Amino acid sequence: FSRVPGYGTSGTLHIIANNQLGFTANESESRSSLHASDLAEGFEIPVIHVNADDPVASIEAARTAFAYRHKFHKDFMINLVGYRRYGHNEGDEPRFTQPAMYRKIDEHPRVRQLWAERLKKEGSLQEGEANEYLQANLKALQEASDQLDPEVALVEPVPKPPPRGAAHKVKTSVTLKRLKELNKGLLEFPKDFLLNPKLVKAAERRSTLLDKPENARIDWATAEELAFATILEDGIPIRLTGQDTIRGTFSQRHAIFYDARTNQGHTPLQSIPQASASFEIINSPLSEAGAIGFEVGYNVIAPERLVIWEAQYGDFINNAQSVIDEFLLAGRAKWGLTPSLVLLLPHGNEGQGPDHSSGRIERFLGLAAETNVRIVYPSTAAQYFHLLRRQALLLKTDPLPMVIFTPKGLLRHPLTASSPHEFTTGGWQRVIDDQNLPGKKADVKNMTLCSGRIYIDLVTSDLRKENADDAIVRVEQLYPFPTKELEEILADYPNLERLIWVQEEPLNMGAWNYVRPYLRQLTEDRLTLHYVGRPESSSPAEGSTTLYRINQQSLIEQAFDFDKQAQTSSVVKESG
Known part of the structure; x- marks a missing residue:
């Protein structure tokens, strides 16, 4: 990434702590190249191979690396060749697998001993002086250790909790004039710009979009751009990167x-x-682990910036798991980090096959705990607008990563578009x-709960009118789970x-296994709880568009005609 626009760091110093072994594997079992550093040659990165037994040479290598980076603003690599005296850890026995190597290591003096002998030969140390230094420092360390009470002295870096109700109180609506x-x-x-x-x-239609706000409908992409514009006007910078993000995978942006x-x-x-902050948008390389790893680090270092990464399809997030x-998602618990990176994951089964259908909702919900993330599946452009603005306005007071499952085929659907009134009033609705x-x-006997694009299929079905x-x-919000909002709706x-x-x-994917205990708690003994959806599968979607359509239609019919006991081979209707 070092020379990819938007990912430069003015050079990175790479150091390979090369102990010539894996856990138990030899070098020849670990790679195909001669040196561990050979990959750098393909990127014209200078490499110094240095003996870790030689402190002077090691220091000189480091100085050379820093000088090179300072002058040329490029990467530099040091291959620090050493060994492990005790194997993978102090309790390991490396002689099981490398007996010949460890016979040599057992006979080989330590770096400290080699350095002391060298200084003695140069006349910089007297006989026995090196050992005196060693014992004095070991004594000092032991005394410091003896004075410590680890349970008192070790303070875990726990982030401060946000002000109570911060996410609920933030105002995301804007005026029509704005x-x-x-x-x-x-x-x-x-x-003279030729569009x-x-x-x-499309540009002409949009230019008159808000002339008659009572009749206007704002689509998903327009809502996103207006949200970004208001965020920039509020003085919050934005970095948006992702796969084909400049145009948008679906030509929407x-x-x-x-x-x-x-x-x-x-x-x-x-x-x-109106913008009073910077905006950058970058097409990221199709290396999800590297790209998202960079964005996580960027986000932690620049917490005041709204940082967003978008997948071409939600499925591609698999490669960055x-x-x-x-x-x-674990950085807060492990190190007290407070990332606020937003992931946009196009999600939904639209008959495009197993590799273009799922952002793996179930995986993210399985990682959600201790309020470490926001997981949402908005169904309208206005909801998306308020969601982006809320995330930006909470960067300082309540920073959390946010996973947004976004539409694909529904980006231009009339039912996902919103009126201007929905942007100028209200805010993010969890349910x-x-x-x-x-x-x-008062006549309602069945309440169907759903999330995301399945809602459109349900409300546009002819069966909708027949089932009053x-x-x-x-x-709309899956985590933290909106228990309070659902309780209020059920009471109506x-x-x-x-x-x-x-x-x-x-059945084994999506949100069902996550929401089931929450819904069971809500229903208690008053209501029966049921699931309607596809059966268990090792694949997230069908490989056939025709089969998808058949299964989707069966699913909708089962949802409305719940009393019908027949089951198809592709749809499950079962008790919760």
Whole structure:
């Protein structure tokens, strides 16, 4: 990444602590190259091989590395070749697997002894002086250790808890006047800029979008850009990186417009006069572990900046699981870190196959504990708008990583678009009650709970109108679980008999296994709890579009016609 735009560090010093072994594996079993540092040659990174037994040479290598970085602002590598005297750890027995090597190591003097002998030969040390220094320092260390009470002296770095109700109190709505002014500024292009003909009509439509706000509908991408513009106007810088993020995987974003003649780029969010903070957007390399690892580190070092990484498809997050597990979601518990990185993961089964359907909701929910993350699945553009603004406004008072499962095919769906009124009033809603209930709340017997794109399939089904006694409630925030909000909604349905969780993911995936104990606690003995969705599967989705459509339709039918006892081979309807 050292020469990739947006990932430079003005050079990194790499040091290989080369003890010539893995745990028990030899060098020839660990790599194909001659030296452990040979990969650096492909990137024209200078390498110094130095004997770890020689302190002077090691210091000189380090000085050379720093001087090179300072002058050329490029990477430098030191291959520090040494050995392990005690194997993998002090309790290990390396002679089981490397007896010949360890016969030599047993006979080999330690670095301290070699250095002392050298100083004696040079006349810098007298006989016995080295041992006196050693004993004096060991004594000092022992005395310091004896005075310590580890249980008292060791203070774990625990982050301060946020002010009570910080996330609930933050105001994310903005005035219509502000939205209009920002929208206008975002559509101003440099003189003689030739916009791609396919984008001209879209830009023209958007320029008049807010002229009649009572009739306007703001789509997902526009909501995102307006959210970013308001955040920049608030003085909060933004770094947005990801896979094809500049244009957007689904051609929805166009954060940079390119002149059709000159290819010169124009970034509206860097040009609006209202912005009082920086905005950068970068296409990240398709190396998820490296890219997200960089963003986690960047975010920890620059906590005042809204840092976002977007996957091309949510499935690609699989390749960064180690970074997410070790640093992003466990960093608070292990080291007291307070990352606030946002992950945008396009998620949803739309018949595109097992590798383009799932951001692995179940994995993130399995890692959620001790309020270490926010996990959300917003269903409308306004919800997304408020979510981004809330995250930015909480960076100082309540920083947490946030995982947002975003739409793909629904980016331009009319039901995910929102009215301007939804941007100028209210805020992020953790749960959304049925806003278009066919009947009366008192008549409702079945309440369907769902999250994400399955909601659209449910409310657009012809069966929706035929089932006036079914309410459909969206759980927009999965973690922390919105118990209080759900309790309030359940109280509004006095004659409820069933609570049904519907998801399009398989039984062993999605949110079901996470939400089930919470829902069981909510229902107690008053309501029966049920699941409708795909059966258990080792794959997150079907490999056939035709089979997907059949299964999806069966799933919707089961959700509405719950009393029907028949089961298909692809859909499970079972008690919770």
